[in-house]
Amino acid sequence: MDFGIMNVVSGDLLVSALEHGHKLTDSDGSTSTFRSTCVEFFHGLIHFIQSNREGLLLLAILVSVLFTFSGVFILKPAVFLLGVLIAIPISVIPFQAYMNDSKLRLVLEIGCFIVLSILLGILSVHLMYAVFLFLFGVCFGVVVVAVLQIFVLKYFIHEDALFGALCTVCGLLFGMASIVFPSLILVISSAFTGATGTTASLYIISGRSPYIVPMSNGEFFRSVSSGTKTMAMFLILLALCGMISQSVLLLRHKKKQRRTEEQQPLLGSAHSQSEQNGTDASIP
Incomplete structure (x- = not known):
């Protein structure tokens, strides 16, 4: 840099x-x-x-792949730090009064940066910890920068940003719940609610409403590069693959747990019967 x-x-x-x-001046001027x-x-x-949008996207892919295949227990601090680093540019974008026509493309690519990091984690066995740490990092970074904006820079955040913050917090809560209660619904809700929250925040602070996304007119698609469109399609396919793989893992886990529960009474009765046979054989 x-x-x-x-x-x-x-x-x-x-x-x-x-x-x-x-x-940018104090009260005394x-x-x-x-x-x-x-x-x-x-x-x-x-x-x-x-x-350096393209380079950062490639870095996001590399970090996400390394995180997915290296294990969350080794890279827990890195996942949290990734969330914090992503939250910083999200929160400081309101300062961009000079944004040019590539604003929407930048917003979409940063949104892909966030969603890609979360969805690649869906392929990991330890997704619950990944989502929790990532969203906690995002929330932590947003709060820190928000405090800096309000109390230091005297720049007030748009009130509609509560929508994005609410989605992000809901994603964090879903992530915490999925750690305690491993469930496919909680896992998917955590990933996509968190991604929706952060992406919606990007739309809000860039001057666009999160409630009406201009997908119907051609201007939206004309302003997006072909690489970003390809990335969006890749994310959709990745989300589907992640849901399928996570559901298969959970189904296998439930079947294994059910078999263990069914075998426990049989093992207990066989053990007690062997003990009785042993005591009977010891009696003259």
Whole structure:
């Protein structure tokens, strides 16, 4: 990451943000150095994401695949950290008063970045822990940046963001419940509710309503690159494969559990009978 280029770009973006009316001064009129530094950092981060979308998507795929096949118990901190890192650009996108026509494409690709990380985890045996840690990381990151926006940068979040936050929290609760009560419904609800929440938050803070997504007109699809369309189709197929694989795993687990429960009384009676035979044989 070239911080020199980022600082130059961030300075221009900060001027643009000031021209759009972002308040970066204290009550006495003096400019806060800390707040200006935070805004410069966030603008530089967003510019880095915009400039390296393809690379970040490939990194997301790589991290998700490594996480899926390496085991959650080894990479638990990495999964949590991934959620936090994803939450940061989601939360700071409201500062993008300078967004160009590629805004929707950026939103969709970051949404794919999130959904891909969750859906690839569906293929993992330890999905419950993955979803819980990932969504907890996302929630943690969103809360931290929200506090920073409100109390440090004096930038108030749009009230409709409660919809996305509610979905994300519901996904977190489903993930916690799926750890205690392993269930296919809870697992799928956790993954897709969390993904819906974070993606809806992206639509909200980019100026689009989550309740009416413009899928009917051709403008939506024309603004999306062919690579993103392919990625979306891949995610749909991956979701279906994940549901099928997870349902097969749960069915096998239930059958195995049922067989164990059925064999326990038989084993107990056979054990008691052998004990009785042993005592009978010892009596002269």
